[in-house]
Amino acid sequence: MNTMRAQEISESPVMANVTYDGTPVYIQKVDSDNNTARIYALDDPDNEVSVPLDQLVEQ
Template identity: 65%
Template sequence: MHKRRAQEISASPNMANVSYNETPIYIQHVDEKNETARIYPLDDPENEHDVSLNELKEDYR
């Protein structure tokens, strides 16, 4: 996922269909310098972790 799009999603009040390893996730924060995102699975909000932006996929349906 592009850095700019990840930032738009994290700042938006609307939910976007984004996944990490085919798991639907929520993007909390984007680290521009390291090109990572702080995420958590929608069904497990306590499981926060940082991942590379390249590993995030947006479903445009």
């Protein structure tokens, strides 16, 4: 996923269908300098991780 689209999704009030490694996730924050996003799995909101943007997939 590109940085611009990830940023749009993170700022949107509408929930987008995004996955990381096949798991549905919520994008908390995008770090455009490092091309990463702070995410959490929808079924595990207490476990936030930073992942490369290119590993996020919009369904």
